[in-house]
Amino acid sequence: xxxxxxxxxxxxxxxxxxxxxxxxxxxxxxxxxxxxxxxxxxxxxxxxxxxxxxxxxxxxxxxxxxxxxxxxxxxxxxxxxxxxxxxxxxxxxxxxxxxxxxxxxxxxxxxxxxxxxxxxxxxxxxxxxxxxxxxxxxxxxxxxxxxxxxxxxxxxxxxxxxxxxxxxxxxxxxxxxxxxxxxxxxxxxxxxxxxxxxxxxxxxxxxxxxxxxxxxxxxxxxxxxxxxxxxxxxxxxxxxxxxxxxxxxxxxxxxxxxxxxxxxxxxxxxxxxxxxxxxxxxxx
Amino acid sequence: xxxxxxxxxxxxxxxxxxxxxxxxxxxxxxxxxxxxxxxxxxxxxxxxxxxxxxxxxxxxxxxxxxxxxxxxxxxxxxxxxxxxxxxxxxxxxxxxxxxxxxxx
Ligand SMILES: [Zn+2]
Numbered sequence: 001x002x003x004x005x006x007x008x009x010x011x012x013x014x015x016x017x018x019x020x021x022x023x024x025x026x027x028x029x030x031x032x033x034x035x036x037x038x039x040x041x042x043x044x045x046x047x048x049x050x051x052x053x054x055x056x057x058x059x060x061x062x063x064x065x066x067x068x069x070x071x072x073x074x075x076x077x078x079x080x081x082x083x084x085x086x087x088x089x090x091x092x093x094x095x096x097x098x099x100x101x102x103x104x105x106x107x108x109x110x111x112x113x114x115x116x117x118x119x120x121x122x123x124x125x126x127x128x129x130x131x132x133x134x135x136x137x138x139x140x141x142x143x144x145x146x147x148x149x150x151x152x153x154x155x156x157x158x159x160x161x162x163x164x165x166x167x168x169x170x171x172x173x174x175x176x177x178x179x180x181x182x183x184x185x186x187x188x189x190x191x192x193x194x195x196x197x198x199x200x201x202x203x204x205x206x207x208x209x210x211x212x213x214x215x216x217x218x219x220x221x222x223x224x225x226x227x228x229x230x231x232x233x234x235x236x237x238x239x240x241x242x243x244x245x246x247x248x249x250x251x252x253x254x255x256x257x258x259x260x261x262x263x264x265x266x267x268x269x270x271x272x273x274x275x276x277x278x279x280x281x282x283x284x
Numbered sequence: 285x286x287x288x289x290x291x292x293x294x295x296x297x298x299x300x301x302x303x304x305x306x307x308x309x310x311x312x313x314x315x316x317x318x319x320x321x322x323x324x325x326x327x328x329x330x331x332x333x334x335x336x337x338x339x340x341x342x343x344x345x346x347x348x349x350x351x352x353x354x355x356x357x358x359x360x361x362x363x364x365x366x367x368x369x370x371x372x373x374x375x376x377x378x379x380x381x382x383x384x385x386x387x388x
Contacts, residue, residue: 080372111377113369141377145362174358199303200354206290238302240293 001243003229003250005029006257007106007135007169007187007216010057010068011049017219017226018064024230028067028266030258031057032106032135035077037221043087046074050091054098069264071105071135072096079110079119089122096130102261103127105135106169109147112139117154124158133261136168136184138175140195148175152182165260169216172196176208185257189218190228198228198235205236210245214253314343338380 002025010018010031021029031053040046053070061068072095074088095101104127109116127134136155139147151168155161168179169187172195179186188201196204201215217228225231229250236246258264292299318340321330330336342357363381 077375110375111369111372112363113372115372117368139377141379142361142363142381143377145359146365149366150368172358173352173355174362203292203354206292209290 001025001230001233001247001250002027003233004214004254004258005216005226005229006167006214006254007032007189007218008226009034009218009220010061011052012221013219013226015060015063018061018066020227022064022066024227026066026229028069029061030069030071030102030135030254032071032137033073033075034106034220035075039078039081040084043084043091046088047091050095054095054100058100067100067266067268069100069102069258071103072101073104073107073123074119075106076108076110076116076120076137076139079107079116080113082115082118085119085122089126092126093130096132099263101263102258103133103135103165104130105133105167106137107134108137108151109139109143112143112147112150117150120151120154124155124161128158128161133257134166136166138168138170140170144170144172145174148178152178152184155184156182167214167257170195170218171204173200173204176204180208180212186213188213188215190215190225190232191218192223192225192228194223198232201232202235202239202241205245205249206239210248210253212253212257213249214257215249334382335378335380 005021005026006029008021008029008031010029033049033053036049040049050072053072057070058068072092074085079085092104104123107120107123109120124134126132134155136151138144138151148168148171155163155166163183164185167185167187170189171179171186176186188196188204190196190198190201205213215229215232217225219226219228233246233250236249255264255266294302318330321333321336324330331340338361342360345353345357345360348356361380
């Protein structure tokens with residue numbers, strides 16, 4: 001079954017991972033800007049990262065026939081550094097017009113601090129100014145419930161923000177209702193060990209319906225599974241869910257959400273992107 | 285509230301067939317974790333660790349009637365406070381609420 005991976009940090013992954021994703025039916029993916037695992041030292045580092053996300057990574061993906069889209073921001077793990085956030089935010093607008101950019105993300109909260117909240121607000125304001133969609137990272141573990149509430153309250157403090165253009169990701173059993181009841185789109189992240197499993201994601205969809213929900217691997221440099229979505233497809237088939245329901249979650253819902261941005265065009269194929277890395281960079 | 289009555293497409297005996305062995309194993313893994321804590325080389329009291337206490341408290345929900353046991357457990361392991369933290373205590377979450385929304 002064709003699928004779309006809406007949340008994958010591919011700069012941390014190898015060509016082998018791209019190959020596995022392509023072999024299992026991945027036709028497009030979106031890569032939110034994320035933490036490098038350590039704090040960057042300058043806004044220049046972010047600029048290089050944004051170039052990687054908008055130039056190099058789409059080319060790598062195109063080699064496997066996968067469309068690569070992206071989201072730009074200073075992530076919540078570094079949101080505490082207000083000075084850095086201001087410098088990075090000033091550099092984002094010039095990248096927003098690039099052809100694979102879907103919007104601002106993944107922004108949100110990490111430990112629910114006051115400074116993280118300020119950085120979140122600045123990003124939302126930037127998104128509204130540029131009529132960009134938003135991808136939200138909700139905090140983990142004990143911080144998730146409070147953080148999701150704070151994020152929703154912050155989003156709602158902005159007038160003219162259409163919740164249908166905001167995806168709130170890493171939802172769990174105790175946060176999904178507040179996300180959907182307030183009109184936001186909802187992402188479930190499939191984790192190998194410590195958070196929502198394949199089975200729990202299927203449970204959540206059974207209990208709350210497949211409307212406006214997508215699943216993702218959020219694969220990055222940590223323990224994560226780039227082919228978590230095809231594994232989820234198998235989990236749903238194990239339970240005898242219809243192919244139509246599965247397709248809605250792994251293909252139609254991400255398309256419906258992304259299609260609100262003119263840049264997203266599944267029919268375009270990857271022709272506008274050089275398929276050969278050597279056209280763009282020197283590779284041994 | 286979502287439609288929590290939506291059913292799993294499998295009949296009960298098939299759910300048990302599919303998920304019993306792995307669920308049994310997860311329960312034994314949890315027991316092994318508690319046993320391991322008792323065998324810690326410093327003989328420290330496991331109940332002196334807020335995460336262990338929180339996990340034991342949440343485990344009681346397992347035997348309570350449904351629905352939404354997962355949600356109830358997750359809420360028991362969550363920070364219930366409303367206001368943002370004044371400062372960043374650490375980058376990563378603990379997994380259970382320490383009792384102090386301002387951080388440990
Ligand atoms: Zn992510």
